Amino acid sequence: MDPKSASQPQQHRRPNVVFVLTDDQDVHLSSLEYMPLVKKHLLDRGTRFGSHYATTAVCCPSRVTLWTGKFAHNTNVTDVSPPYGGYPKFVEQGFNEDYLPVWLQEAGYNVYYTGKLFNVHTVENYNSPAPGGFTGSDFLLDPYTYNYLNSTFQRNGEGPRSYEGQYSTDVLAEKAYGLLDEAVNAGKPFFLVAAPVAPHANVVMKASASDSHRDLDDLPFEFTEPVPAERHKHLFKDKKVPRTANFNPDQPSGANWISQLPRQNDSNVEYNDHFYRQRLRSLQAVDELVDGLFRRLEAHGVLDNTYFVYSSDNGYHIGQHRLQPGKSCGYEEDVNVPLIVRGPGVAANYTTDGAGSGFVTTHADLAPTFFELLGIEQREDFDGAPIPVTKEGIEEVLRRGERREHAGIEYWGMAMGEGIHNRNPREHNTYKALRVSGPGYNLYYSVWCNNEHELYDLSVDPGQLHNLLPSSESTVPSTATIADYPVPVDKVAARLDALLLVLKTCAGTTCQRPWAELHPEGGVRTLADALEPRYDSFYEAQNRTAHVKYAYCANGFLPDAEGPTWEGLRDGLRWEDWV
Structure with a gap:
């Protein structure tokens, strides 16, 4: 035919x-x-x-x-x-x-x-x-x-x-x-x-x-x-x-x-x-x-x-x-x-x-x-x-600063090699992670189910080889900063953890605009906004109250393994209480 x-x-x-x-x-x-x-x-x-x-x-x-x-x-x-x-x-x-x-x-x-x-x-x-x-x-x-x-x-x-x-x-x-x-x-x-x-x-x-x-x-x-x-x-x-x-x-x-x-x-x-x-x-x-x-x-x-x-x-x-x-x-x-x-x-x-x-x-x-x-x-x-798939549409959202800069990443269960060498299947390859990319920062943050943390600055470490949050908190240099953004690592990590706390159980528009959950007054749309010094006390309190932490490692989505949630924290801590 x-x-x-x-x-x-x-x-x-x-x-x-x-x-x-x-x-x-x-x-x-x-x-x-x-x-x-x-x-x-x-x-x-x-x-x-x-x-x-x-x-x-x-x-x-x-x-x-x-x-x-x-x-x-x-x-x-x-x-x-x-x-x-x-x-x-x-x-x-x-x-x-x-x-x-x-x-x-x-x-x-x-x-x-x-x-x-x-x-x-x-x-x-x-x-x-x-x-x-x-x-x-x-x-x-x-x-x-x-x-x-x-x-x-x-x-x-x-x-x-x-x-x-x-x-x-x-x-x-x-x-x-x-x-x-x-x-x-x-x-x-x-x-x-x-x-x-x-x-x-x-x-x-x-x-x-x-x-x-x-x-x-x-x-x-x-x-x-x-x-x-x-x-x-x-x-x-x-x-x-x-x-x-x-x-x-x-x-x-x-x-x-x-x-x-x-x-x-x-x-x-x-x-x-x-x-x-x-x-x-x-x-x-x-x-x-x-x-x-x-x-x-x-x-x-x-x-x-x-x-x-x-x-x-x-x-x-x-x-x-x-x-x-x-x-x-x-x-x-x-x-x-x-x-x-x-x-x-x-x-x-x-x-x-x-x-x-x-x-x-x-x-x-x-x-x-x-x-x-x-x-x-x-x-x-x-x-x-x-x-937006047109060049004009893409450039317009970037100009207005409306396009989100984050990807929430999540995994439960097993990982394994797929060749003939050292297959070594691993259970409990369970983690929550966050990819954030915007002007002046290019970051990956994760929390594993054994509660180990990772933070990488891909602007200077594209291979993600140098974890800025090693297991021993005492080894984190107090002067460490993110490339092109002179903010201490611990302050960046506190913001990212709060954002991940929202994203790990988000639904609907909360996934699209997670900063609005943390800042319903509308003053924060990006990580750069959240890093302003006036929010330091809010994030310090949030991190003391609850952060991303697993109760135990599970191979699937089991609510009692997932640890604290934003829903459980939300009514007790919002930015308007700190204004």
Whole structure:
């Protein structure tokens, strides 16, 4: 069929969306630099958001946040598998009837999806219930989701079908092209998602994917490096993990279990360089998928009326802080993820300023952004807010100082390496963290469930190697200040802790404007405002009264483990009492 024969007049139609969502794609390992077709179609013709963050650095909680506009502490989907996460938990929490695909259909959009939806969406539970909200779908299913050469897909109401021996991303690409044809032929505005698993590690399950068995010494799966398509196996032979200051450092760094990691030996580093090359190679088929979608959008005559969005569920580390390949940490490699938008009115070859710009965005903002782009009225229960995607809109919010400068980050449960070396699964990788970026400061603050604290000034320490809040408070220099902002570290930490106390249980507009909770009189909208000396007594009192502190380490969101909350403190301490 000639694609043009399916075209419909587009001038007066509502815009379409095509969304490519990769799995575990990094920003800080430079993967986008090895995707020339993404550069051609998206980076050169669209806008890149440099300070975009996943709020939970693992796939299922992050994807639920993306599709609901709610942080994980509000969805209570905090893990990749039961009892705290996975598709069964998503259904149990009532979201199968109340998330973006359903809302889009209610707004008159046809919704199509191929690839990975959620973890523990399996060959056994794919229709009990079927995911809601899709006009057409072809889902990857566990336990074969991450097996690049033995995938299983399930189309619409049909039974699962094995594609053993075929390359997963290529199978997905053909399905995406077919769904795009269906979408255009239907003559309605559409929202199409293509969600390949690259560059995720290859995973072979040794037991049922629905098995909630969590014996850390006998896990039911085996991780190896990603598998590229045969045509890409020869590429990037000399490439290595970027040798940044935090790559396999001489001295330990971080906190909690990370600070105890041994330095990797030469054979370990050599394997991890191979793992890195395999990630780059696996992304080449995704690069081709992007090109194929653009060519078909253009052939159908709908490209000019379509927003094309590219992102990933979380980031990735290889060797930073001595970590084996993986994610699940709050450091920049794991949470800063790609976000590129091209479409009507979006500036070409434009990048929002990164660190220090005060233009921070998160996955919780994506559902509200899709609503904004498609002319759908915003929901009051969104934790995120629409991202302006035009250059004029971005510059206007920066000029007015209205764009928030923070990303709340949270994690519960296990972390593990994904290569062949020192997998060492770790329970209690539970923490709350805060990323704040504005003029004069570029900071990361975290509190682990063992109540160790971290504060990094990324303006001078981009590798997050030098914790300004070591375990012994007596070792904090009283004269330490933040680069370009001559304020003592303890005063900065007090403000950040108060902000994190609000964000760790926030909902709705409180997540969008947390300073307004602390300062309802309206005098504080940024960290710079809060650092004014007249607020010193208020934050000293707040820090004495309650601060972010865990009662114990838990592998999921258990209220009695979470420690003090802003709700419990709010009525007893507000700025107006100190005026």
